[in-house]
Amino acid sequence: MDVAQRITRLLDEHDPAGDPQEWLGARYDAGLAWVWYPEGLGGLGLSRDVQAEVDRALAGTPQPTAVQGIGLGMAAPTILAFGTDEQRKRFLRPLWTGEEIWCQLFSEPGAGSDLATLATRAVRDGDEWIVDGQKVWTSGAHHSRWAILVTRTDPDVPKHRGLTYFVCDMHAPGVEVRPLRQITGEAEFNEVFLTGVRLADDLRLGQVGDGWRVAQTTLMNERVAIGGARVRRGMLEVMVEAWRERPENRTHDLHQRLLALYVESEVTRLSGARLREQLAAGQPGPEGSGMKLSFAELNQALSGLEQEFTRDLSYDDWSFRRSDTVDFYGREAGYRYLRAKGNSIEGGTSEILRNIVSERVLGLPSEPRIDKDVPWKDLPR
Structure with missing residues (x-):
């Protein structure tokens, strides 16, 4: 069945005027969410160029909610690239439909432009990790179900090497979200405090210590x-x-x-x-x-x-x-x-x-980096 036939079948069998999440789920199951993703994960394993054909044909039908920008633009491709089969199956469909909203726990008060200096710690405890730290400038944390999270798991190696990446349950005990008021009066952003947050090891994306990649x-x-x-x-x-x-x-x-x-x-x-x-x-x-x-x-x-x-x-x-x-x-x-x-x-x-x-x-010379080979724990903060 080619793409045009799949689009026709989707429109014949599902009413775009009905429940938006149900419609988006049907589109995902038809492989028409991200056509370049693998089959069974919202795609058909085709060239990304084909997506434009799909988007034109389905213009005017329910689209993923704008509040899911971080999930669609950042979390989904990272889960696809580094997630296990179980993680891809668990997270991608409800992410696409908007049933579960995502945010990004990267920047910290002392680690913004130089993200690799981040200090949020994750310490292993059996099959779980205990996370403590503070994140900032987190868009949409106040309505998110999940977050992509970078932590430090080894302070004894240089800053880029001792990081590990997780999916964080924003409803877990120890997660506190506080608003940050902007110059417009709005609070799109938040600061997020993580105190003794326990994350199962199956929420880890990638290998331990490979979080920077x-x-x-x-x-x-x-x-x-x-x-x-x-x-x-x-x-x-x-x-x-x-x-x-x-x-x-x-x-x-x-x-x-x-x-x-x-x-x-x-x-x-x-x-x-x-x-x-x-x-x-x-x-x-x-x-x-x-x-x-x-x-x-x-x-x-x-x-x-x-x-x-x-x-x-x-x-x-x-x-x-x-x-x-x-x-x-x-x-x-x-x-x-x-x-x-x-x-x-x-x-x-x-x-x-x-x-x-x-x-x-452009391939120009790099700026001098005197902390490149210094263990993170020895860096001034």
Whole structure:
């Protein structure tokens, strides 16, 4: 049965207007969730290029919830790459349907840009691991069922070597989630405290001590998910609409800047298309860092230009509130301007991404790293 026949059969046998989770489950079972995944795991083992055909044919039907961005863009590819057969079967289907929401427990108060210095400890106790530590900037932790978690299991080796990667049960005793209020008044992010959290060894992804390699798969996919997605031109469209509506505010200088940003947006869009073609042939590489960097700079430049052009600095919704999804383009101009400030931090700071592009894409000399061979326990903190 070819892809077109599977799509027809799915539409004939299941009503897209019914329960969204039931529909998504049927799509997963038909192999039409991620067609490049193996059969039985939401895919058909086909080229990633075929996904565009599926997405077009199923446009207008229920899609995975936006709140599941971390699960879809980061957890799923990591589970596929490093999970056991049992882990793949257990986690991928409810992740796709949205029955179980995921978050990411990576950054810490003392380990953000230099993630490998993280201090959250996992100590083995028979068939379990006892986890203690603190994570920060965790999007969506307040409504997540599972998390991808990096811990330190061996403090006696250099920082990149003594890490182990787990799936963390966010409902386990000892997991505490606290909101972090942002400049917009929202709390998309959280700090998460882990105190004596017990995780079974069958929740480990990859080998003990190999957590950095597993985490790199997550981070590469994260940057592709943020920067390499099909460009919706959200911030550009908002700015162009404002330009059309307020001819009295136009100047030659602002027009030249808007044209320059339009060109940058096109370059980003075409680069993203090329990156997706590379992804069809294998795993994401460091090029995704450049895409994410471009995304952040474009959003900030366009939101700043919008503020300057409209002369609208108003923003009065400072009340504390929880947010179900990340909204890069929403609401009034003041909100967009403030929210865009986070784009150069989340998913890897722009400074670190420039290092990755220079060293791993352009092949320039690496920065000196005096702590490369020093045991983690001897590093100053």
